[in-house]
Amino acid sequence: MRTVFLPVLALGLVAASPPSLSTVIAGQASAAQSSGRVAPDAHAPSEIVKAAPASDWVAIAASDLLVMDLPPLNAKPRRVVIQLMSPPFSQGWVGNIRKLAAAKWWDGTSINRVQDNYVVQWGDATEKKALPGGLETVAESEYTLVKTDGEEGDIILRHPKQYVEDYPRDWAWFEKGWPAGYGIGESTRTLLSWPVHCYGMVGVGRNLSPDTGSGAELYTVIGHAPRHLDRNIALVGRVIEGIEHLSSLPRGTEALGFYKTPEERTPITAIRIGSEIADLPRFEYLSTESASFARYADARANR
């Protein structure tokens, strides 16, 4: 089984820089620590991950993976594995993406845009390819989830405000393994939640509001977390393997990083749901609700 330390992988590589939401993790760990669950830990983050019991790991179903194959480069295969976002977030778009993959809609399309320190974007460069039937038109309200309705003041008490890196005005946490922002609704009775753009997150290209995109045009973040896109564009997943095949592509020289000539585009051989692929490794991630994750996060925040 291929173990992927997902929450961090989606935010930044384990062995690399701290994730954009590193203080989120620290906040989580500290909260756990003050409740007595986590003892101070002198082990390195990587040791904590290695020592995590099997019960702290969550298997990712192959049916929740989107697998993109690019032509080999220097005789080496190029496969990008994306974990599709799990409920309750973004399920309208995720459903469309499943239909597009089933229809083999992306086969023969291409990577059309690579903007440095921002995004890699793929889809139909001609913008004329007919979409399969039955795609849902998703409302902008779906960018944000109404997580809880409570009594006045209740939500604030149950969710003490954490000022975190990249989230000074709201706060952030992990929601079933996904990095998420939180905010209080106008009435202070409503807790809102939304997935956030971190390195490797996958989102849905769209036209001007109120369009929210179908899911046919996708991008992944290859630079500093672009916070202005949160709640502004749908997020539908994250790259869990092979991001380097996208982040190292030549940058486009036209406006917004689009390629100047068709020849510069990288063709997409195929995009399939993981359960359609025979030789796919099995992936799992360290539960963000596990004690191991809390210890890991604490160790990373206080190295």
Place this chain on the structure above:
Amino acid sequence: MRTVFLPVLALGLVAASPPSLSTVIAGQASAAQSSGRVAPDAHAPSEIVKAAPASDWVAIAASDLLVMDLPPLNAKPRRVVIQLMSPPFSQGWVGNIRKLAAAKWWDGTSINRVQDNYVVQWGDATEKKALPGGLETVAESEYTLVKTDGEEGDIILRHPKQYVEDYPRDWAWFEKGWPAGYGIGESTRTLLSWPVHCYGMVGVGRNLSPDTGSGAELYTVIGHAPRHLDRNIALVGRVIEGIEHLSSLPRGTEALGFYKTPEERTPITAIRIGSEIADLPRFEYLSTESASFARYADARANR
């Protein structure tokens, strides 16, 4: 004259994502606004930059540029232009870098490490090449600048604490055009300042503390701002042109992104101080103390 909108370019591309210190900019603009200097502005950020008067632009001397040439790729030249950090920051290391460039020390060395969402690093892969004489050994205390000594409480009053993106515990601003973090010293009489790691910033590789590196081994940030490196490694400049020649290099497959084989390394043709190069364009940046910059920052923060 090549105009570079530097403060943002160093943090993220102008047309791309907001910089990692975007709230810093917002803070600066807001402070200016409340003092009556800046009126609300309905213009797009790019329009504000275009309309900036010549007096708001600051020329960068060619003698403050470090120019790295890589072999052409697909018959296209690859030149990376770095602005060396100006006083009062990091001048010990910058002085060493000037000596290394004058000695043509980097010619024939290579790019040895490309770690996804983190750094590109270059220097002598053999670690055996003799350094030129006269290099300074710089103390760790030089990572942080003691900016002001004042009366108890005085500094806090004059520098109201701004909670900013990526800097929840301290605050951040621009210091003579460079992104800088600030903090109060232990006595609260001392204001500390230090340059911060943003996309494209250039730093000095080093061995274990108390070593601070000579400047012969350099890296640039190609991912989310790695905050844990601030005050931990010397910053000596920022890439102002050609970052894409570094950020799109193939990722190394060994630990920390080092290349497995010598053949994978990209050779460095030459590194020179800009004043040694005949055909170099002239560069300038929009002053971070200008009204145009304050208006631009405000427009970006409130789009």
